[in-house]
Amino acid sequence: MNEVVVKKEIRNLTSADLLKFLSEVGEPAFRAKQISEWLWMKSARSFDEMSNLSKGLREKLKAHFQINAVEINQSQFSSDRTIKNTFKLYDNNIIEGVLIPTPERMTACVSSQVGCSLTCKFCATGYMERKRNLEPGEIYDQVVLIDQQAKENYGIPLSNIVYMGMGEPLLNYANVLKSIDRLTAPDGLNMAAKRITVSTAGIAKMIKKLGDDQVKFNLALSLHAANDKKRNEIMPINEQNSLKALAEALKYYYQKTKNPVTYEYIIFNDFNDSIQDAMELAKFCKHLPCKVNIIEYNPISFASFTNAEEDKTEAFANYLKKQGIITVIRRSRGKDIDAACGQLAIKEEK
Numbered sequence: 001m002n003e004v005v006v007k008k009e010i011r012n013l014t015s016a017d018l019l020k021f022l023s024e025v026g027e028p029a030f031r032a033k034q035i036s037e038w039l040w041m042k043s044a045r046s047f048d049e050m051s052n053l054s055k056g057l058r059e060k061l062k063a064h065f066q067i068n069a070v071e072i073n074q075s076q077f078s079s080d081r082t083i084k085n086t087f088k089l090y091d092n093n094i095i096e097g098v099l100i101p102t103p104e105r106m107t108a109c110v111s112s113q114v115g116c117s118l119t120c121k122f123c124a125t126g127y128m129e130r131k132r133n134l135e136p137g138e139i140y141d142q143v144v145l146i147d148q149q150a151k152e153n154y155g156i157p158l159s160n161i162v163y164m165g166m167g168e169p170l171l172n173y174a175n176v177l178k179s180i181d182r183l184t185a186p187d188g189l190n191m192a193a194k195r196i197t198v199s200t201a202g203i204a205k206m207i208k209k210l211g212d213d214q215v216k217f218n219l220a221l222s223l224h225a226a227n228d229k230k231r232n233e234i235m236p237i238n239e240q241n242s243l244k245a246l247a248e249a250l251k252y253y254y255q256k257t258k259n260p261v262t263y264e265y266i267i268f269n270d271f272n273d274s275i276q277d278a279m280e281l282a283k284f285c286k287h288l289p290c291k292v293n294i295i296e297y298n299p300i301s302f303a304s305f306t307n308a309e310e311d312k313t314e315a316f317a318n319y320l321k322k323q324g325i326i327t328v329i330r331r332s333r334g335k336d337i338d339a340a341c342g343q344l345a346i347k348e349e350k
Contacts, residue, residue: 045067068089070090081154085146097110107160110142115131115167142165180215201222204241225280267296273312
């Protein structure tokens with residue numbers, strides 16, 4: 001009987017793994033650098049593209065490995081130029097990613113998991129089942145495809161990447177960091193780490209690990225309430241990761257990295273939009289250098305929240321500014337195509 005070869009995703013190999021394979025099949029070590037360049041600099045989607053490798057080596061690679069390339073399944077264009085994509089994965093799972101063009105920057109919002117396990121009450125993805133973590137190559141491919149989209153539609157390459165799509169990045173820690181390593185490496189896409197932001201719902205021990213790993217990218221915390229009772233109500237993760245635990249983890253992170261943190265604060269009508277809420281947030285901001293992004297709420301069919309009124313949003317922001325806190329009101333983009341913050345969810349085929 002012929003032995004069935006289970007093909008690995010070649011982008012999950014370490015450099016040592018690749019060198020070992022090349023040695024075993026009688027190929028010189030310098031081929032490893034060429035293969036790596038094809039995968040991570042030139043974003044090859046098949047071994048046949050690797051034109052400076054011999055046909056024999058390409059056949060050996062095909063026999064043992066595969067490239068689980070991500071494909072655009074569908075793209076929707078918003079009236080504000082935002083583009084939402086559904087991406088099809090090698091196992092037919094679907095994820096979403098968004099191109100957000102503004103006058104100052106061209107941003108890719110990418111997913112880190114298929115679905116999410118955190119059940120935040122205001123987020124459409126939180127109502128989905130978490131099926132699996134994304135591999136580093138699948139995160140990388142989203143960036144490559146959205147960058148191509150930016151160039152094709154607007155003639156401008158990506159300037160920024162935010163890990164704010166589907167899933168909790170810190171629950172896919174190793175793969176997220178490996179994807180960022182490939183995006184920022186000189187022998188990868190060579191993007192500046194300071195142009196990458198990872199957003200977390202707040203997992204204290206993993207925030208400390210970011211500090212231990214002395215990461216160079218930006219960290220954003222989805223806060224949405226600086227009061228444990230309110231935060232527990234909308235974000236069940238807060239029950240195991242209280243504001244006190246998060247404050248300690250963030251202080252540790254700042255001591256290790258000297259990176260200020262961004263607090264994301266979706267402002268809900270009659271829930272977290274009072275001056276009392278702003279006072280609690282200002283107090284939380286005293287722990288370390290930070291800025292606050294106040295985000296408009298984008299209604300979803302699963303939840304009954306509505307966006308705060310304009311005058312209350314302005315009063316909230318002005319209170320924070322008077323306390324010396326850098327505060328920006330972020331206007332939502334892509335709402336008309338369900339591409340805005342908190343709206344990403346795969347509609348089940350009927």
